[in-house]
Amino acid sequence: MGRNTFTPRCKNAKVYFRIFPTANMRWEHVKILEDMKTLYVRYLQDFGVGRGGCEPSYWKFETDGIFYNDTQEEIYNTTMAGVLEKVVEGCSAIILAFGQTGSGKSLTINGLQNSFRDRGIAPRVISDLFEKKASIKHLFKMGIEMSYIETHKMYVNDLLNPTGDKLDSQALKNVKVVKTKDEHSAMKTLFKAEGRREFSEDYTIKHAANGVLTLHVTLKPHNQTEPIKKVAKIHIVDLAGVDTFGNLTSIHKDVNQVGNANLARSQLEQFILILCENVPGHVLGKQRLNILIQYLGEALSAHSILRFIGHLRTNKENLLISLSMLRFGQIVRGMKPQKLQFDIKENKDLKQKKLEQELAEIKKMQDLSIMLSNGDLSTNINQERIKHMQHVAEEYLHNKTDEIVLLNVTDATTVLKVFKDLYNKLEAEKIECTRIAYEKAYEDALMCVKKVSSKADSVQSMKSSKKGSRKSIKSHEGSLDEKVIPKSVKKPPKGSLTRPISSSVDGQSSTKLKTHDKTVPVKPLKHSRTSSLNIMKKSSASRRKSNSSTATAGTGIDSIIEETALPDNIPIHNEAWNLFITDSAYNYKELINTVNKYEEAAKEVHRDYLLEVKNLQKLLEAVDIRKSEYQKAQMQRLLRKEIQDEDGNVIVSDLENVCLENLKIAHNELVKQQEKVLKIQTELRIALEACQNGKKTISDQYELFCQQKFQTSVPDLEAISLQAVEESLEISAVNAGEEEVEVCAAEKNHDIIRYENLKQIMKTQIQRKIYTREKAKKWVQSCKT
Ligand SMILES: Nc1ncnc2c1ncn2[C@@H]1O[C@H](COP(=O)(O)OP(=O)(O)OP(=O)(O)O)[C@@H](O)[C@H]1O
CATH class of the missing domain: 3.40.850.10 (Kinesin motor domain)
Structure with a gap:
């Protein structure tokens, strides 16, 4: 096509x-x-x-x-x-x-x-x-x-x-x-x-x-x-x-x-x-x-x-x-x-799907036709032929012939049936033989035991005059036990199959995953300036080369680039960051792994927290239901006017009692659930704090790295500007306002309002660009001086 x-x-x-x-x-x-x-x-x-x-x-x-x-x-x-x-x-x-x-x-x-x-x-x-x-x-x-x-x-x-x-x-x-x-x-x-x-x-x-x-x-x-x-x-x-x-x-x-x-x-x-x-x-x-x-x-x-x-x-x-x-x-x-x-x-996917469907259809047809032809054969086949095939199969099994000639599927089915019948017969015979042998062995053993015990009885009667019977029976029992269990077969020692817990591994992981452990392992700093600085120099050089080439090509944007061009020894944020994460002296990998673990743990706690909050919601609803049931029961009593007995005591119906009991149970469950949620909330806060601390350690290490390598910080201006602009324009408020806008859209023209909101998005981007540009200029100036 x-x-x-x-x-x-x-x-x-x-x-x-x-x-x-x-x-x-x-x-x-x-x-x-x-x-x-x-x-x-x-x-x-x-x-x-x-x-x-x-x-x-x-x-x-x-x-x-x-x-x-x-x-x-x-x-x-x-x-x-x-x-x-x-x-x-x-x-x-x-x-x-x-x-x-x-x-x-x-x-x-x-x-x-x-x-x-x-x-x-x-x-x-x-x-x-x-x-x-x-x-x-x-x-x-x-x-x-x-x-x-x-x-x-x-x-x-x-x-x-x-x-x-x-x-x-x-x-x-x-x-x-x-x-x-x-x-x-x-x-x-x-x-x-x-x-x-x-x-x-x-x-x-x-x-x-x-x-x-x-x-x-x-x-x-x-x-x-x-x-x-x-x-x-x-x-x-x-x-x-x-x-x-x-x-x-x-x-x-x-x-x-x-x-x-x-x-x-x-x-x-x-x-x-x-x-x-x-x-x-x-x-x-x-x-x-x-x-x-x-x-x-x-x-x-x-x-x-x-x-x-x-x-x-x-x-x-x-x-x-x-x-x-x-x-x-x-x-x-x-x-x-x-x-x-x-x-x-x-559309290759669709074409493939279509071909697969066609193939499946053909296979189905093929299977059907085989089934039909077999069915025809088996119903139409001559009974003499079946007898003949059974005979041939038996002859083959008795080694009277070396091969069986099969003319069609029904011949094969007949032969297989002969084999299967024979197998079943032999299997039944085998089971019967085993049963007989077992019974015989059992009888023999019984006989043997009887003989031994009669001998023992006679010996016992002979010795009973000299020693106490209890002691001799005990020693006899002991010797019998030893005979029944051969010495070579030893019981496995208790618990030998349970996996040994490596204390070091376990200990290590537990200390790392403990969310309240705020310290992040930081190895002492080693200085590998040469390798990373070489890379930095190379990349900076190529960057400056491209900058200068575009600058000489000369666009207005280039003049901005030129104005915000950094001194030779300072890279842009991306380059500095790449050097930092590859510098083994600063343990970035270890630090980020720790943060990831904290994050995983926090996610897990968060999942549990959401689950428990859901349960709490359910229990709140249950309490409401029980409350209304109890109120209904009270109302019924009041309507029946069975309010007081002769002594002036309030008559409480059985239904009311049951409802009250239910309400108390539901309330107790609610209190327990509330405690559970509070507990898990605290765990979540600790987990999040651990994540934040981990991230802070990374940014501190990055700052340290920049100070040591370039004698200045190399901030991520894009990220900072986004944050700053969002704060200044109160974007969150604008976004939240979208729903309000939806509500009053019936009164005003919906499209016009939506368009105005979209313009706000554009304005944010423009502000952000201006902010980044200004920030970059200032920072470069500070680096140069
Ligand atoms: N036909 C028009 N009627 C009224 N105002 C117009 C018209 N065309 C352009 N303007 C106004 O003139 C200004 C410049 O227009 P616009 O930015 O569209 O020009 P442009 O050709 O895209 O310029 P540039 O090449 O600098 O981007 C805008 O304020 C715009 O609203």
Whole structure:
């Protein structure tokens, strides 16, 4: 199968333009025809000195649609018309926004900073995909996965794996793909990743790199007769804004950021020019020089759905850049109509399952046919033949013949039956013989004993006159015992089969597992500076080398890296940590093993605790039931008016007594259970404390290691910043507030509130990034001084 299902040729690449609205729109530079598809841009030469009185001339540009003051929804509906329908059939798509800095690309693509109404294409695609999934769920099992990356000049930054290293072109397959279980979780992932994007130094959200959100769609039919799966990707690309350095629009970007954005766009233009030429696939592969083009892979071809949305500014100063955008659009539109390619793969698992089922079916049929044919044979066979076979079998057993000729299964069954009957007969005879022999032996033994005892009696009568009878009988008994039990057979010493308990092992494990033992064994420090420092130096050197190479390649992010670059003798946290855990002098392995043991013990105690709490709950319920039973019994008495006897004593019914007794029992059990829970709670606290102490010892050892090796601490800034930001933004409160939001959702628009909450997630990520950046700067400064 593979990519070989075609539809008729159609125009796969469509190009739209969105015009940035301004208060004083200069329509004398740009004209749009009423069809909203044709655009005229004034000749730039007309603006030259001395050209004032000339008749204006225009360049004409055909497009697939021009948006001016259109809503986000209208733009989505127009650009994405029919795209998702093709995607669920297995055709990949690229939705790409390009244009000048600040011309509205991020608004079109994400719109995440804006209101729910103004959300962009990406969140709308996610919502519609999940809607589609629900609508075809009776036919297909649809899987939606996500990845979100940013491409810089030479490397990829995986936004769904923020702690991971930067990936170069060789490692693109390592980009993280996250499964999404529903629309909300997909949205959460999107907002979180968006908050992790790189932005310019002044913290205004000016994207300095190309963002690519990829939705991986897989469809497997429920119908098992069709062992196929359809696979497609939707890449939603927000290209970094192109510009001329020094322009007012690019004021927040440095020269490298502007240069890289321009380069990425022109490399894309080059590639699309090659695509227009219908170049064979293997040649195309070599042309994918830019990492963005490599990442988009086969989806960036004339056989996929391409929707490019250009962004224009129409004022005189930006007209030159807008013209270059329009020319790029013309190149994309120039791609020849091609057949769409649908990626329909064989579902190997399903195919295997199907074949296994068929095989099982065939085997069943085979067994059935054998059974039937045997049945036929045995019922139809001649009785003479059976007698003959019995005779042959007996002859064989009596060695009168050397072989038995079997013509069919029934012959074999007959022969086997003869053998079986004979065996059973012999077995019965054997048992009978054993029984007879046993009885005979028993009688003989009895006789023997009788003879011995009669002899003994006579000897006894002879001796009885000289010695006391009791003593002689005792000694006689002793000698008989010795005869019955041969000396060679010795009783095993008591307890010899029980496994010896090694006191050292047991003692060791008990001291280690004791949760209240707060001390963690720490061996004295040995200094193995040479080996670890060598590694550190090597890795630092390579890191700095790559830093400097990217710095000379020069992006804005590189300038941040440069600013936060550490002195030569200090590694980043990951490197320092790796050195620490491999340095045998610091016993990391032993320490972490101890912590793991503590954690295991704590988990066990926690499990017990949960169980006991559950039991406590049950007992509480039981007490409630008993209480209400007792109250009912009291009520019954009151209703019967049998309240007092003649002496004025309260008459208590038997039922009431029984209920009271039950209540007391239940109450006692409850008290016991409460004590049990309290006890186990204390154990749990001790176990958790032990875990914390263990972890603290590790971090102390790590600190000591850093101080000794690098004369400074090397903190994990990411972890610290997450904690700090969460505290400052009171994320827990926000998360807890989600339920409250659910409750009042009936009054307000549910989607709007949810969207606002999602924006909070993005804000957290941005705050975290800013915090980490600031912290890193300060720390590096302190290291340098
Ligand atoms: N069509 C529009 N109508 C109203 N405001 C807009 C429009 N397009 C963009 N804006 C506003 O202009 C600002 C810049 O837009 P946006 O961030 O989307 O630009 P961008 O092209 O993505 O910029 P960059 O390349 O720096 O990332 C935002 O505040 C956005 O809300």
